[in-house]
Structures are given as C-alpha cells and as structure tokens.
Amino acid sequence: MPGVPVEERDRKPRVPPLPTVVRARERPDRPPVCTVCRGPAWWNGWRVVFPVVATLLAGVFERWELPLPKAKCSQCRHGFTCYPAGIYPRRQYQLDVVAWATAPVALGGTSAAETARATRAGATSVRRWVSWIAALAEPRDVVALAARIDPDSPAGTGLSSVAAAPGARRAAAAAVIVALEHLGAALVRGGLRLTMRSGLGRVLGWQHQAHGEAVLLTRPPSRLSPAMALWREAALA
Numbered sequence: 117m118p119g120v121p122v123e124e125r126d127r128k129p130r131v132p133p134l135p136t137v138v139r140a141r142e143r144p145d146r147p148p149v150c151t152v153c154r155g156p157a158w159w160n161g162w163r164v165v166f167p168v169v170a171t172l173l174a175g176v177f178e179r180w181e182l183p184l185p186k187a188k189c190s191q192c193r194h195g196f197t198c199y200p201a202g203i204y205p206r207r208q209y210q211l212d213v214v215a216w217a218t219a220p221v222a223l224g225g226t227s228a229a230e231t232a233r234a235t236r237a238g239a240t241s242v243r244r245w246v247s248w249i250a251a252l253a254e255p256r257d258v259v260a261l262a263a264r265i266d267p268d269s270p271a272g273t274g275l276s277s278v279a280a281a282p283g284a285r286r287a288a289a290a291a292v293i294v295a296l297e298h299l300g301a302a303l304v305r306g307g308l309r310l311t312m313r314s315g316l317g318r319v320l321g322w323q324h325q326a327h328g329e330a331v332l333l334t335r336p337p338s339r340l341s342p343a344m345a346l347w348r349e350a351a352l353a
C-alpha cells in the first residue's frame with residue numbers, strides 16, 4: 117500500500133470490525149405508562165446505544181447504532197428508556213450473541229478465542245460469560261419450570277447426559293444452557309411472542325418483559341425466581 121507507513125499497516129486488526137447498521141428513530145405516538153407509579157409519561161428525547169446483535173444468519177453479527185426513546189413520568193418524574201422487542205437493556209453484546217459464543221465453548225469442541233473472533237468480543241469476555249451462565253440458575257429449577265408451563269415438553273430429558281467440555285465451570289454452564297433451551301422452547305410453545313431465538317435470550321427476555329428485571333453481567337446474577345411460574349399461570353388462566 118504505497119503512501120501508508122509500515123507501522124500503520126501493521127497496526128491494522130486482522131479481523132475487520134463488524135458492519136454498523138444505523139437504525140431509524142422509531143417510537144409510538146405516546147410512551148407507555150411509568151414503570152414505577154403507572155402514571156402517564158411524555159417523550160423526553162433519545163439515547164443512542166451500540167448493541168452487537170445476532171442476525172437471522174447463524175454466526176453473522178452486526179453492530180447497531182440504535183436510538184432508544186426516553187420517557188419521563190409526569191407524576192413522579194421518573195425517567196426511563198424504552199427498548200424495542202429483542203433488545204436487552206444495558207448489554208452491548210446481546211443475549212443471542214452471548215448464547216452463540218458460549219454454547220460451543222461450554223458444550224465442548226470450540227475454544228473461547230474462536231467464538232470471540234466471530235463476535236468481535238475478547239476471549240476473556242467469552243470465558244466470563246461462561247462463568248456467568250454457570251451461576252445464573254439451577255438447571256433442575258429451570259427444567260421444572262419448563263415442565264409446569266408445558267407439561268408435554270420433553271424437558272429434563274438429556275439433561276443428565278449433557279456432554280460438556282472438561283472443567284466444572286463449563287459443565288455447569290452446559291447444563292444451564294440446555295435447561296434454558298428447554299424453558300425457552302416451552303415459553304414459545306406456550307404462546308409467548310419472543311423475538312430472541314436462544315434459550316438464554318428467550319428466558320431472560322421474558323423475565324425482563326414480565327418483571328422489568330434485567331440481569332447484569334457486572335453484578336452477581338439474580339436467580340430465576342419461581343414467582344415467574346406463578347405469573348405465567350395467572351396470565352394464562
């Protein structure tokens with residue numbers, strides 16, 4: 117490349133950055149009611165975030181420039197951000213991306229560096245996600261919840277025979293991933309409209325939709341609550 121100093125050429129990353137897709141500003145005419153006091157709210161500007169999302173093609177990811185509408189309550193002055201379906205709050209790497217990057221590592225056969233390269237996350241991030249998933253839920257509880265939601269579901273079958281990669285942490289993560297896939301599938305069969313496609317994305321996305329709870333990577337995970345099953349039964353009754 118003539119005219120470009122050698123050092124600059126060498127500094128070029130070997131993996132090109134993800135394409136950035138600029139998303140349009142979209143919001144309904146009126147914001148939803150306040151998340152704290154259920155009072156009326158008004159639109160209060162935008163916040164731009166840059167999530168990494170999974171596309172419909174397996175293993176293909178995009179970075180979005182996504183404007184999120186902000187609202188403010190006219191009663192209690194609480195400010196809140198509205199997320200479109202399928203976008204999980206306060207996460208750069210969206211849950212389907214995390215699921216895609218961690219499942220092959222936890223279940224064996226792929227290194228963290230390999231899946232990290234495809235998602236442009238660091239291998240350290242992928243290992244941290246594996247630990248996070250391992251501590252996220254008790255597989256037995258998740259499977260029991262799936263069986264309550266969908267009694268015909270084959271939940272639980274195969275859980276004890278999950279072929280995990282060597283290591284206690286990976287084995288624990290593998291069992292959680294398989295259990296979440298069961299629960300995610302049961303939720304969809306039960307009629308919930310969930311945009312995310314991984315078990316992790318569906319279950320946490322549902323928890324957020326139903327309870328407004330977001331599980332943060334930077335804090336110890338809040339356990340999946342059995343109250344969710346009660347909510348589900350009440351909603352279907």
Ligand SMILES: [Zn+2]
Pocket residue numbers: 150151152153154155189190191192193194
């Ligand atoms: Zn309010």
